[in-house]
């Protein structure tokens with residue numbers, strides 16, 4: 001079955017240059033409102049308040065882009081979360097996400113409206129789609145951003161100042177550095193944004209906006225994959241929604257002893273969580289993992305039990321409002337981000353905490 | 365019968381072993397202080413290609429774009445069973461972002477007959493997972509990302525299971541196709557002793573030249589060239605000369621390569637400084653803890 005490579009021209013032609021759009025200072029800020037089964041994903045909604053801020057700073061409109069079939073109703077919701085405009089592209093072939101069909105429609109929309117910024121959630125679908133579009137349109141794409149800002153950049157060579165660019169801030173090198181990336185000459189400026197790093201905005205039911213229905217033409221050949229089967233399991237825990245999180249690390253010692261973490265979480269009405277080391281040791285399911293390769297959380301209270309505080313763990317919890325750390329090593333890095341530092345054996349400290357909380361709640 | 369596979373592999377600094385002292389003052393990373401390794405998920409991609417070859421036969425070409433030192437992972441691939449290794453090296457590739465990298469790789473892959481192109485899901489240094497999909501677009505082939513199992517290969521169709529975050533999806537497609545392979549897909553095999561014996565002296569032309577220069581410090585350029593040509597000729601006879609391409613060899617348009625071809629630019633890099641907060645030390649005693657719980661209730665942190 002030795003096939004032939006597609007008969008593509010090796011060289012880029014002038015046509016390719018036409019794929020690109022011009023630097024357009026009046027262009028809108030866009031958020032791709034990823035939806036599955038007529039439900040918008042959390043990440044694009046989290047992105048809305050940041051995108052709103054970017055659009056206000058630039059003095060342009062914020063638009064959400066939603067693709068699907070029977071998704072027009074979602075537009076109202078997106079306006080409530082801050083969009084001035086919603087572009088709705090509906091087609092039976094857009095019912096389920098596929099790379100090529102979605103990429104084609106968004107590519108055409110970008111050409112038609114020339115936005116200056118296009119943002120995607122760094123979800124599995126977002127990370128499958130955005131690079132495909134960037135490659136077609138020859139635009140830059142920054143992966144997995146944790147923050148976005150507007151700022152000026154001076155090019156080293158000619159000292160030219162480029163005003164009001166999108167600063168795309170992302171960790172790299174396994175979380176050990178933070179890079180600020182810009183693209184000043186090839187637009188749109190595009191980025192994917194990590195899940196859970198921006199707070200969920202409150203909807204404003206009184207907000208008004210414009211809904212624009214876009215015509216799409218698609219053929220069956222735009223869906224080159226056949227989805228045979230799909231299994232989704234609900235997450236065992238919704239860490240992002242938890243106000244209180246009790247997280248255990250390798251220091252907890254065993255799956256049995258992890259009961260301490262569950263008990264403390266239960267008496268606080270919180271959710272149990274863990275480090276990757278604890279997950280790898282089989283103490284708890286991966287759905288509970290906090291950090292760079294788990295969930296990013298920002299609860300009111302985060303209690304770290306037997307956790308050393310590796311950079312990759314901190315990436316997922318350092319934004320918590322109050323952090324309590326229990327560790328028997330006075331030099332554990334977790335103490336660097338803690339508000340309350342308890343140097344001691346977790347096997348003694350956690351039962352004391354449970355007791356104290358129970359006593360206090362009886363008194364009230 | 366059989367399938368032609370092209371596997372794209374990258375040599376990366378071992379970022380899992382980063383410690384404070386490999387960071388420069390200005391927040392950049394001293395790459396030389398970290399061991400260079402085979403990007404972990406590229407080993408999974410190679411393993412998937414090897415399993416295809418074991419079952420159906422065919423030919424595996426591995427390609428890496430990088431410095432001459434990246435030849436190390438090409439040899440690592442030959443040790444495991446790859447048939448052909450290509451080093452894509454050129455100073456003008458430097459500073460390529462993912463868009464330029466995928467363009468350069470596409471120029472190389474287009475020169476090879478393939479049914480399946482395999483990439484790792486993500487490289488552990490740049491951490492973007494963008495090169496695979498960008499390359500698929502440039503090749504004009506469909507992509508299946510986050511592959512965790514190759515379920516079936518029969519005739520001109522492939523069925524694979526991909527991870528979709530909170531579950532999985534089974535998809536079917538006609539060849540040719542590009543896959544990005546996750547670390548869960550398989551257990552990569554180790555180097556085979558026999559192949560290691562056979563290929564341990566395999567070299568890329570640039571390495572031959574470096575070696576001869578080191579062995580003959582006083583020789584002039586003409587002599588070195590001649591000696592290198594001679595040595596390369598011998599290696600070809602033994603089947604031990606790895607292919608080496610530069611941007612001219614793959615007829616790449618320079619305006620899409622390196623710095624010129626890269627829309628993303630680094631504005632600033634900072635090392636992660638862990639935010640120091642005002643920390644209160646609590647005694648691990650009933651009283652200490654009771655006071656803390658009290659304070660948390662007062663502050664309305666605990667309901």
Ligand SMILES: Cc1cc2nc3c(=O)[nH]c(=O)nc-3n(C[C@H](O)[C@H](O)[C@H](O)COP(=O)(O)OP(=O)(O)OC[C@H]3O[C@@H](n4cnc5c(N)ncnc54)[C@H](O)[C@@H]3O)c2cc1C
Pocket residue numbers: 140141142143170172173177179181372373374403405406409427428429430460461462463465469482483484485486487488489490491492493494495496628
């Ligand atoms: C701090 C920092 C941040 C960066 N951020 C961005 C960014 O946001 N956007 C951007 O466009 N670029 C960025 N870059 C540049 C980017 O890292 C390089 O272009 C890199 O060569 C490819 O990206 P990656 O390492 O993320 O690879 P990935 O896209 O994660 O790699 C996926 C797969 O592609 C294949 N592959 C990748 N590179 C090669 C290669 N050289 N040879 C053969 N196969 C390969 C491998 O199979 C690999 O497993 C950044 C670089 C640094 C240092």
Ligand SMILES: Cc1cc2nc3c(=O)[nH]c(=O)nc-3n(C[C@H](O)[C@H](O)[C@H](O)COP(=O)(O)OP(=O)(O)OC[C@H]3O[C@@H](n4cnc5c(N)ncnc54)[C@H](O)[C@@H]3O)c2cc1C
Pocket residue numbers: 174248249250251252274275276277278289290291292293294295305306307308309310311312313316326327328329332344345346347379380
């Ligand atoms: C690319 C990459 C991604 C990663 N992603 C994540 C991620 O998403 N989330 C994550 O958590 N990690 C992640 N990691 C792993 C991370 O680097 C650490 O290895 C991990 O967080 C360590 O977990 P830990 O703190 O539970 O274990 P350890 O580092 O082993 O720490 C255990 C701690 O328990 C303390 N201890 C032991 N006994 C007691 C006791 N009786 N009483 C009190 N304290 C005690 C010890 O002093 C120690 O500080 C990632 C790593 C890499 C390279």
